[in-house]
Amino acid sequence: MHGRLKVKSTEEQIEAKKKEREKKLLLYNGAMSKIFLKKQNGELDQEMLLLSGEVLVVNPDVYTLWNFRKETFLELSTCLPGEQLQRLYQSELYFLEACLKKNPKSYGSWHHRCFVMDHMPDPDWKRELELCNQFLQLDERNFHCWDYRRFVVHSAKIPPEEEFEFSLRLINNNFSNYSSWHYRSKLLPILFPDATQPMGVSEDALLKEYELVQNGFFTDPDDQSNWFYHRWLMGRGNQTLNINCFYVSREDNCVLVSFTKHIQIGKKTDLILECNEQTMPGTVWLNPNKTSQSSCLWISFYNVFVWCNAQIVRQISIRIIKIIIIIIIIMFICSKRFCNDLNWQYRADNLTFPKDCDLKVTLVQGSLELCSSSLHLGENDSSLSGSSVISMDKSIFSQEMSPLKKDTLLQAMESVLQLMEMESDNKWTVLTVVLLMKALDPDSYFDQIMCYLDKLEDLDGKRIHYYKDLRSKFIIENIFAGTELTNASAITLSGRSLTKMYHTELLPLVTSLDLCDNLLRDVHEFNLLQNVKVLNLANNKLENCEGLQHLPKLERLLLNGNNLTKSSDLLQLTTCAKLNFLDISNNPLSCQEEEIQTITALLPNVSICFKQQ
DSSP states (O other): OTTSOOOOOOHHHHHHHHHHHHHHHHHHHHHHHHHHHHHHTTOOSHHHHHHHHHHHTTOTTOHHHHHHHHHHHHHHTTTSOHHHHHHHHHHHHHHHHHHHHHOTTOHHHHHHHHHHHHHOSSOOHHHHHHHHHHHHHHOTTOHHHHHHHHHHHHHHTOOHHHHHHHHHHHHHHOTTOHHHHHHHHHHHHHHSBOTTSTTSBOHHHHHHHHHHHHHHHHHOTTOHHHHHHHHHHHOOOSOOOOEEEEEEETTTTEEEEEEEEEEOBTTTBEEEEEETTEEOTTEEEEOTTSSOSOEEEEEEEETOEEEETTEEOSOOOHHHHHHHHHHHHHHHHHOTTHHHHTTTOEEOOOOOOOSSEEEEEEEEETTEEEEEEEEEEOTTOSEEEEOSSOBOOGGGTSOOOOHHHHHHHHHHHHHHHHHHHHSTTOHHHHHHHHHHHHHHOTTTTHHHHHHHHHHHHHHOGGGHHHHHHHHHHHHHHHHHTTOBTTTOSEEEOTTSOOSSOOOGGGOTTOSEEEOOSSOOOOOTTGGGOTTOOEEEOOSSOOOOOTTOOOOTTOOEEEOTTSOOOSGGGGGGGGGOTTOOEEEOTTSGGGGOHHHHHHHHHHSTTSEEEOSOO
16 A cells, blocks of 8 residues: 555565465366356356356456356246246346455446346346445446446436436535536536537536536636536537538639538548539549548549559559550650659549539438538639638637627636636646637637746646647637638748647638748648648748648748658658649758758659758
């Protein structure tokens, strides 16, 4: 035990313990041998229960034996009368209690108890609920017991109102009971449903929860359970699936659709493209990586064939494969440059639209329409974009509030600010103030939010990167709010100390993006910038180009002043067919002659700046 002086064992004690272990092992092996022999002989009887019980009461985590007991009970249930079977199951429940006292977190014991209650002729659910109460008094965070309680509540059809009151009793007994807070969060949508609210819970119920949890963090400001629940109450709920951007280009022969959430097309959902109310057959949808994995951006290729170093990566008919191989051989003989040109290029039939037409894209799941967007492509339109939600207002990054909820959050913020005066070094109070300010008015409170994030970095050094990324997210959202990104061709975010780039899914039409003089560590999901031509990432902290692959229009890329150390860090750039200028000066690799030669060979058609002029 903690705080007690460790007493060294004598040689005699060590030897005695060794003999005791050997004796137990001998008995264990003997019992297991008998059990497996009986199982092999199909002897599923009372003796099987007795033998397996002797082992399980000492070690309840031998899952195989629980399965043997289940099979034995199922076998006995075919030959025993109802009353005798009831007594047998009842004795099994008492036996399980002994096992749970040995290990209250035994998966096998709790699962077997569910089996017994499911097969018992006359189960006593009230007693099981009392049993849960007893074990939760011993350990209020025993999630095995919580899972079993949910099973009992469901089977006994206990009203959710009673469970809601039960969670309140536990919380009033101990505000640190995170499991009870979590249980409440699951009961609220059942008891107080409201489909119009982001959380699916009525506003009145949420406001009462604010008052309850506020009592909790004033009682114990250092306990994280109350703060976590408070943060859940402030959450936006599930983001609605919608279309950010619907873009059509005659010049590029493609259609681009950006969604508010990641989806996977081709399994449960399908994306249908219509022209003048006629479905366009043969449309293939791929993400920016030219795969069908989950993404928030999908690009249409009408009867497309995709190559990567002459390897076909989409399933097409054998006859077409043979034709393509013949074409590849002929083109290879005619041009030595063909291998370079093959690197992730695509050839597509023309997405021919009438000179004047109405286009619509619809995301469907079976017969259910999830979302859609439409636009009119005129005779003189080479490209056109439309959207459902990309017109940026502040609500895209936060939820609309009623006057009542806003007033409640203002009162909560005043209370937390008062608490922060008393607990100036408490990170939870500072973080909660930041989140409340962000929810209430991120524009008006912007400077204060930045100051509090600085304070959090000082208070909680272990999570400094989290706070820096949170700062970056707030800065980007503050800039994007109110911006018409569908019409924005150039965006500048330079010199803002950004450690991470957010919301690239909102920028599929941007042609120039300036992110120089920041602190970016990665460029993940930058391949959503499908129309970007100029990308400035100079003077950041990038160590590779993962995320810059498959940018079909990228022409100029500035990577000078980063932490690129080897040529393989630039491998993704070989997939950018139109790249003609690359600046990698002031990187560790730009001083290594061998790496310079490798990069030059890797990107033969690109003008590369290795040293500043």
